[in-house]
Amino acid sequence: MGESRKISLSVNGKTYEEEVEVRFTLADFLRQQLGLTGTHLGCEHGVCGACTILLNGRSARSCLMLAVQADGQEITTIEGIAPSEDEMHPLQEAFRDNHGLQCGFCTPGMLTTLIEFLGDNPDPTEQEVREAISGNLCRCTGYQGIVAAALDAAQRLREANGA
């Protein structure tokens, strides 16, 4: 329904030229038009954090943005955080190894949120990790495995960076 616009954007390092309906949210665009279904819709009003993506390296709620607002921007989704198809990002490995997940629905948003946070704060305290993910809801784990994974990932990343 309604008018559409042509947008050009980078998603996970790949450039897309797409015609999108002007009222289409970025989340729907990523999921339905690009088939990147790792970005999940939990509440659709910006509170649960499941749809969090990186917009020019900064975390953003893709359910609260329109696709047209991403014109000319650089987007990273959960599908784009690993270095390659066969490798995982240290944060992904840490979540896997620390049982930082159960149903998996909140997981992509947790990871994208933490990518940004660990970039800003490579050596966080547990309390700082809890602050960082306080806008991402998880109903399964009680957050313990998630917090442990984030702290473990920070250490892995520091080691990888020779710190």
Added chain:
Amino acid sequence: MSTARQMDQIKGGVHTDVRHDSAVNHVTGRSVFIDDMPNVPGTLHGALVKSPHAHAVIKSIDLNAARELTGVHAVLVADDIPGRNDVAPIFEDEPILAKGLVEYIGHPIAAIAADSMDIARAAASMVVVEYEELEPVLTIDEALERESYTSPPQIMRRGDSARGISDAPHQISGEVRCGGQDHFYLESHIALAVPQEDRDMLVYSSTQHPTEVQHGVATVLGLPVNAVTTEIRRMGGGFGGKESQSTIIAALAALMADKTRQPVKLRLARDDDMVITGKRHDFLFRYEVGFDDTGRIEGIDILMASRAGNVADLSSSVLVRALCHGDNAYYLPNAHIHGYPCKTNTVSNTGFRGFGGPQGMVAIETVIDHIAQDLGTDSDDVRRANYYDTGDRDTTHYGQKVTDNIITEIVDSLSREIDYPARKAAVAAFNQENTILKKGIALMPVKFGISFNLPTLNQAGALVHVYTDGSVHLNHGGTEMGQGLYIKVAQVVASTFQIDIDNVKISSTNTAKVPNTSATAASSGSDLNGMAAHDAATQIRDRMAGVAAEHFEVDESEIEFRNNRIYARNDSLSFAELAQLTWEHRVSLSATGFYSTPDISWDDETMTGRPFYYFSYGACVSEVVIDTLTGENRVLRSDILQDCGRSLNPAIDLGQIEGAFVQGMGWLTMEELWWDEKGALRTHGPSTYKIPGSRDVPPEFNVHILEDAPNREPTIFRSKAIGEPPLMLALSVWLALRDAVASVGGHGHLPNLDAPATAEAVLMAVADIQERAGDGT
């Protein structure tokens, strides 16, 4: 079953910390939830027309404008249903679309299928309904007054409670309430119905109960059950919210798909999910108790009234479990516990982790607190005086002997570990020195019955194939909602065959593979499906052993499955080689497995029997602090000791304990369902309905699994169920908050603090107790 030595040699056997099978897919975004499945061209999207009134007669419905909207393919109401408009899980007459009468705000009236969700929603807004409003009954109190119930009251009785109460040295009576709880699974309800040949229907449903979805869809479409197949790979959380409620969504999607002959996806937006589908039952309790000088209960009468909502759904079963857990860990010699499922014009409440058990415990723990208050003694002493024991104090009020009792051991072990007496003294000292901030501390023991209360439901099936390359296909009736059931059952199969778990392929739950299944609920998933899969794998293993014996020319008893190989004296074959050989010998490598829980019984008439195969135990101490000026509160520390039997997967179980506790804490402290005077739910999204976030978890949170505690019953590898029991440990938080409030009045008065103990509720309870303490009453 094999020995521990052998278990050590394969990768991913039972009793090891195997990762969740979907861990890698979850962290890479590759896990496929139903909304992630690629849309077949022509897939339509559904939207629902909801009642704006809690109670009204539908005078007329005008669908013309909606039907004329471009892109709309079907606008359906109750009269369009080809079969029966009823998806009741226990009783009858629970329609998926309102039939002339709406009974709650959000009650679906019409279903619309369109090219996009936007169009479907636009069409929904064009449906014109004329109502004649009726007076709604919104609260438990009103329904109780009118004796209006969704099913008959249920009564458990032992001895003479009235006599027990009146003859006792002390008597008290009181009232307490607990709120409901939204499940808030991160993935809201969703179903994708795909029409097949001959009106057959394939339904992908986010459900804990594929068989009930299959039945519901068949009933609504007027088809035999064999025309409908339900499949589910994973849910984004369930917690009981997808036990019966998903049938409504699946049946609506199937109805639209049947009419349009196109696939239809129905996904509820969060706010719709919270308004349209049921939640944990809120309860009102009234009690009368007689007890001796030590606080030992001699007679008790508890009224348990739940808000069932507009229809029965699972309310009668939830109520039975509440009645069965009105004892928690305490022996009740003369008991009358009576339950009332109150019919209200609110959404029909349903199962939620614990299934009435947590609510029943709210009642009895309040009673324990009240007794201690009345006697001026320590509530932990009153608990101890009432624990189940051996001899004449070992039988529940519904007639089940408690034969596996470890309450005292588990409580004492935790108490020693954390030096509980010193912690209590420190809290008392803190409260002496501080006037604004007050601390509270409490211990909560839990005894929780494992098995569905209704014996029939305690059965499961599995299907196992071994292929000629030695790889294994596993299927069973249990569903995966994040709890790790799939990996646990795969571990069972790996251990049974003594092969690495990587060789076991986990597959989606599907009613065409394993039929007539029970819901994955009542914490029973691994107990039931683990046993069924073990049965199937054992049958195949035994056949393979026969082939190996023939091949090696030895007796079958000399064949040993160990570390991916099959040994006979000094000879061996790989598992794959033996699989190939078995096929060459024309021996079947496929089996169905079955399990039904032994030694359980239940008499619905007398409400007595042995409904539970065993009990699960746990204990928790929580310490909290409240701000008496604002009511704000924090949990400072929680220590848990939980019985898992001999855990199938300690890492998975640890996650269940932590998650359940935090979820229970949310229910009892911050999650408030707020209904307005018209019966509208005003907290219908995470902006207003607050579930625990990462900062609400106790900063010091120590969780331990009880060691060396194999299940005394021969459950699957002597493990115990874990899904629900730890949720009730969170009652320690609520009890600690009550303790903190009581300290404001110098522990001279019982706090008036119901659950949830929100900041507002705590503040009012503080004010109330200050007033009572000031008056000297």
